[in-house]
Amino acid sequence: MSIGDRFPKVDGPAKADGSGVYADDISFPRILHAKILRSPHANARIRKIDVSGASRYPGVVATLTGDELPVKYGVIPWTQDEQALATDHVRFVGDEVACVAALDERTAEEALALIEVDYEVLPAVLTPEDALAHPEIKVNERAKVGNITKHVNLQFGDVDAEVARATAIASQKYRYAGSTHVPIEPHCAVARADADGNLTVWSSTQIPHYVHRELSRVLGLSASKIRVIQPLLGGAFGGKSDPFALEFCVAKLALKTGRPVKILYTREEVFYAHRGRHPMNMDLTVALDRDGRIAAVDNKILIDGGAYASFGLVTAYYAGQLLTGPYRFGTYRFDSYRMYTNKPPCGPKRGHGSVQPRFAFEVALDEAAEKLGIDPIEVRRRNFIGEQVETVNGQKITSNGFLKCLELVEQASGWKERHGKLGPGRGLGVAGSMYISGTAYPVYPNEMPQSGILVKLDRSGRVTVFSGASDIGQGVNTLLCQIAAEELGCDPHEVTIVAADTDLTPVDLGAYSSRVTFMAGLAAREACQKLAAKLHAAGGSTFAEACQRAEAEEGAPLAAVGGYRTQKLGGDYRGGTIGASPAYSFTAHVAEVSVDEETGIWKVEKIWAAHDCGKALNPSLVEGQIEGSVYMGAAEAQMEEMVYDAKGLLFGPSLLDYRIPTSVDTPDLESYIVESADPNGPYGAKEAGEGPLHPAIPAIANAIHDACGIRIRELPFYPQRVLALLREKASGLRRQASGI
Amino acid sequence: MMTLPPVEVLRPSSVAEAVEALQKHPGSRVLAGGTDIVPNLKYGMYDTQHLVALRGLSKELRYVRLQNDLHLGALCTIDQLAHDETIRRCAPALAEACSQVAGPQLRRMGTLGGNLCLDTRCVYINQSYFWRNALGFCLKKDGTVCHVVAGGQRCVAAASNDTAPVLLALGATIKIVSPRGERELPLRDFYLADGIHNTVLRPDELLTGIRLPKDAFAKRQGFAKLRTRAAIDFPSLNMAVALEIEKGTVKSVSLAVGALAARPALIKGLDDLNGQKADARLAEELARRAHKQCKPLTNIGVDPDWRRDVLPVLVRRMVLRAAATAAAAS
């Protein structure tokens, strides 16, 4: 009765009328505004920090340095290498050094200029190649060997033998540029301590639980004294899934001053906080047998991590582990290094770790198939892995609607009639992908549920769902409301969602790895089903009456809980659980591009995207996730890149210089939902928020090939790169013609 | 968020009061639409103590008058010019250029005078104080080195105004008022090749309007802009052409290119083309000359070699488009 409906978002009206409260909309009497002093050097020892000048500046109330917050933190328990404020070593331009709280922002900013820091500037490593070549320049002391955050080398089957036997091989180098999330809301945190020493932190985070844990560790304060609340979140895309310096600073300053404290990052600071897409250099081989079946895939991956680990350990695995569908790989090997470099740390951006190798693979598959004369869609169909099957690296695929996805985009784009036939300067390209619906492995080892839901029924018939999950715009609160209505039989308009407040809501691990709808959804269904049984037994002519009868029967208020417990999944080898998901989503795109061969300027005219999300709990929301993902993927192909100068200074940390597409730069997007009814997901549902990003980039690259015969292997596909390849092709043709 | 530094804001209600305020407060800067100066102030690019806000002059300086020549007040908004019927008739390339300035909100705020006086831009200067400090500052402000031209002694920050090339190509003159009176100056004499201050405007002078001579109306006009995004972005290159054609033969041609260095370039030595046929060969020739004379720099964060490569293509296409149009209002 509610699942599958295009139910309007529960937070829609508050977002529409401007009354919705985001972190920066929170204020209190006597609030202080704090600013963070940042390093102007990419790599330097700190000899001394003197904040006395700043603390004497009129209007300044408190200063803060790293020795007051010495405990290292990080989202992955094994790689905790960050400090809220540096004490002895700064590792990138923008690294945090000291903090000032004042009566207003301007005063705090002016006071920063009075802090004296004595730096010993060190040589910096700015590329992963340099990081490998110069182990003596230590970016981050946590690295056991040189500058390696993590090295993963896994082989499944005899890759070399299969490559030797193969009929068609595509073996090339690919470069994926780093990009960043650009949520329109900059990071913001507000803290307030009460007279009993209880601390409340409001933060624009997508992982309140980890912020809660890390605040406790770093502040040395019992977690039971800390409350973390996530207000409405103005976009995240992975960029708000680490604990950040601002959260520790406002918390410490609030405790220190007894006054509420706020930090709102400037847009420039958001670029330094970063955690965006890792640049990757890939050396990829795809080998096909004579029937076009994938005999072997071999990938050497060098990952540029930036100055801290963030989720980098996972990145090094995801870069390899998530490639093994929707196609069957005969054999597979990947060897990935995630390196520390003196740049803002990279982390999880929508499609964490797997967008880059997916680009390389889908281009290589096209190239190898072309050698065999097999149509790009046909080669993908031929290699389809199926469902209820295990991948080469031991991941269990329970449902798989990829063939239907391919069929829909093939038809919608007019592929059969149009591919290869659009004439010069216009072309179609296809690509597919697979992504996880959460990961079986909780970020820190524990036996507790990953998601918890508490549902309470009022005598009035009002249903309240207490959910720890983070609605970051994707709409999970709306889905929880629909699930409650579905199970309980109530009007979805009579459901209240209380979310992401560590005092009020059960723990949920946060909005990452596309886990929320799947895991919180199952937990909610379980809780609601327990209550539904009681309501059913109680009877009653209205929902409110049923609630009253059931409460009378119970002799206590009606409430129930549900939890999603981590499953044991994945291959039986070290790292086999990383990337192992209870369900995988699948996507296919066809992109249409036009290329101006005289200038290299090209345009994505349209992208048809079909996504298998298992079951669309709310088709409007799923379409929104598909369209937003496709846009973001196309943007990376079109224009986005984090560019640094020779000293590690990020060029143009603003929305004018780091360009994201406007409405007039965004291709027409046509989204199709495929439902494969996953046996594990809530109502059959799987993820929809990250998977649909992946194919956009290779589909565009393959379309450019169809349009003008070039293979572009480096992102972004700047027009100068396209033009250079076109000239290379032309001179090659000339050489051929002249017989040289 | 970024905050503005404390300043005093003077609010004159006439041009006379405005120039008096400029004279009285050396180092003061003019605030019209604010789309350029406000971000720059937030970035700490100016040490200005006083702003002279022109909001009170809106009525006086927002005119579009066709009296023989076309007269435009400096406070006409860019959006107004993009849509004005008279301008679309007499100076279609100006309307076209205006429609391609920045994004919709900025066009409604930004003014013609502001666009013509737009401060030069460079990837090394339009940044926060923190960033410029980490860089080691530059010639334009607080520093002694140029990061664009190794060893460069003169700032080459780029003229980034979209109206300048059009008005240069069309032979516009500008009206300048100071406490000493009014003067008129051909726009081609207005700009200097100095990125720190790229106009001849003195501290107490105000650009109050432009005049477009009526002979411009009959010219075939063209404008083209290269930018990464189809909205918001400053030009990576922009250009304009004005062609006087009589019976298929060129009577005069002028071509201007912007977004190179501090001064929008009026392509030199085109007089010998007069008398030639207005055909594809002319377009090729103009493209070749523009290519020869224009050398994009790294002051704009888009590959300068590629910009140079595509410049002749864009010039050629623009000229062909312009030549194909019917002559504007005559």
Next chain:
Amino acid sequence: MPGKSATIRLHVNGEEHTLAVPVQRTLLEALRYDLGLTGSKQGCDKGDCGACTVLADGEAILSCITLAADAQDRKITTIEGLASPAGLDPVQRAFADCGALQCGFCQPGMMLSARALLNTCAHPSLAQIKDALSGNLCRCTGYTKIYEAVQVAAGMRGPASRQPVASERAPASDSVAHAVKEIVP
């Protein structure tokens, strides 16, 4: 230090306000900090993103780079002023109903740009919609549902209704088990 202050009068959402603020106060700061109208958002602070868009005499402008004092002679409408006692403006209603709102952060500005468009052009073409919104960056939606919402608000179409497509059960391909070889560094 905040510097000199001035008394200004703002006309916002039909109400007159007299404020004593630093002379360099931006309109966005005055709205958010002095009037508590936090619906106008700050995304970039320098005119690059459009999140701070408000209407001045019906025209969409950027409040983060407008001095509050320069807005004194204009009637300002913020997102809080768009709804009426009768309910949400059709633009707001359509954005909420069509799923055009994801994180919602860019949307106050986006909706005001859309409202300004519809006020001057009741039935805009898709190209006109794209142009009118090209100064408002959205990072969530790919703009697609935003166009839909504007068209729904203009009464030009109904909300999207495409049905999901069921996938047939697909057989597994031949599965081959392989020995895993891990090279531990």
